[in-house]
Amino acid sequence: MKINFIDLQAQYQAYKDEIDKEVLEVFASAQFIGGEKLNSLERNLAAYTGSKHAIGCSSGTDALLLALMALGVGAGDEVITTPFTFISTAEVIALLGAKSVFVDIDEQSYNIDATKIESYITDRTRAIMPVSLYGQCADMDAINEIAAKYELPVIEDACQSFGATYRGKRSCNLSTIGCTSFFPSKPLGAYGDGGAIFTNDDELAEKMRMLLNHGQNERYKHKYIGINGRLDAVQAAILDVKLKHFDKEVELRDHIGTRYSDLLEDADVITPKIAEGNRSVYAQYSIRVQEREEMIAKLGEQGIPTAVHYPVPLHLQEAFEHLGYSEGDFPISELVSKQIMSLPMSAYLSEAEQDFVVRAIKG
Numbered sequence: 090m091k092i093n094f095i096d097l098q099a100q101y102q103a104y105k106d107e108i109d110k111e112v113l114e115v116f117a118s119a120q121f122i123g124g125e126k127l128n129s130l131e132r133n134l135a136a137y138t139g140s141k142h143a144i145g146c147s148s149g150t151d152a153l154l155l156a157l158m159a160l161g162v163g164a165g166d167e168v169i170t171t172p173f174t175f176i177s178t179a180e181v182i183a184l185l186g187a188k189s190v191f192v193d194i195d196e197q198s199y200n201i202d203a204t205k206i207e208s209y210i211t212d213r214t215r216a217i218m219p220v221s222l223y224g225q226c227a228d229m230d231a232i233n234e235i236a237a238k239y240e241l242p243v244i245e246d247a248c249q250s251f252g253a254t255y256r257g258k259r260s261c262n263l264s265t266i267g268c269t270s271f272f273p274s275k276p277l278g279a280y281g282d283g284g285a286i287f288t289n290d291d292e293l294a295e296k297m298r299m300l301l302n303h304g305q306n307e308r309y310k311h312k313y314i315g316i317n318g319r320l321d322a323v324q325a326a327i328l329d330v331k332l333k334h335f336d337k338e339v340e341l342r343d344h345i346g347t348r349y350s351d352l353l354e355d356a357d358v359i360t361p362k363i364a365e366g367n368r369s370v371y372a373q374y375s376i377r378v379q380e381r382e383e384m385i386a387k388l389g390e391q392g393i394p395t396a397v398h399y400p401v402p403l404h405l406q407e408a409f410e411h412l413g414y415s416e417g418d419f420p421i422s423e424l425v426s427k428q429i430m431s432l433p434m435s436a437y438l439s440e441a442e443q444d445f446v447v448r449a450i451k452g
């Protein structure tokens with residue numbers, strides 16, 4: 090049996106007629122940047138999340154960068170975040186000359202441990218940036234409460250959690266600004282790079298719209314130093330089609346994730362713990378195993394692809410050497426990064442494929 094880690098081909102086949110039609114319309118119109126396809130997507134993204142504003146942009150990384158820029162984060166400032174994430178989260182902080190202040194994760198959710206945040210707040214703290222990892226929202230109520238006490242904005246790195254629910258509300262609409270990614274392998278993926286920013290704050294929305302278009306408020310009038318961070322019309326058209334089918338995919342992902350956990354209950358692995366009130370979109374289905382390299386090799390022999398998200402926490406990355414962290418600073422992040430591995434996961438994973446993966450793990 091040949092199993093895909095994420096089956097993007099099956100998904101394209103399912104929506105091919107609709108996607109082809111939309112993309113060809115963009116080609117025929119020659120409206121490649123902005124235009125009605127982007128406007129439509131933004132309206133639908135806002136409605137989906139319940140956010141007042143949804144702004145398409147070039148990637149999840151740029152969404153995070155634009156959020157920090159809009160909040161005025163710069164040299165000498167500190168941003169509180171997690172070391173157990175993809176590099177982008179802390180990369181954008183460093184690009185602005187600010188400093189990542191890491192807080193260890195919770196061992197159940199793998200998200201920032203909200204109970205530890207307060208002791209890291211200083212008079213230089215400018216924002217708190219939790220990550221909703223693997224498709225499960227961080228404990229946003231607890232984080233927002235601390236942020237409110239210190240009058241700090243919260244940016245949800247929702248690059249893996251678009252579609253997730255937290256206590257009845259959608260990810261991306263749980264804090265000052267929410268940022269997501271439409272990288273092809275994310276729960277809602279484009280056919281290239283893309284991202285979006287969400288907020289209920291009119292001023293921040295207006296500023297971020299300018300920042301992603303070179304800080305322009307009208308053509309060739311530049312109010313801010315910005316970036317080229319636009320989402321193109323072809324990606325917007327594809328995403329708008331896929332968004333129509335997304336609720337069904339979220340259901341399937343939830344079913345597949347829950348089924349993995351049920352089937353693996355008696356196996357010698359740690360399955361994901363989804364907190365009460367949370368619904369994960371399982372951007373990854375990640376388990377913890379004692380002998381990871383052996384498990385990866387054994388599954389590989391049977392044609393089962395796996396991945397490790399993430400093998401080295403950010404505080405131990407060479408690029409962040411200047412932050413002065415060392416091994417032992419964030420023990421839970423370090424432990425989890427040694428044990429974690431992700432299994433094949435997508436809305437199109439069949440039960441037969443899943444059974445094959447589970448049997449291989451148990452063997």
Ligand SMILES: *Cc1c(COP(=O)(O)O)cnc(C)c1O
Binds near residue numbers: 149272
């Ligand atoms: C994918 C991802 C990003 C970056 O998104 P891109 O669209 O690839 O730039 C940022 N943070 C997290 C947690 C991610 O998983």
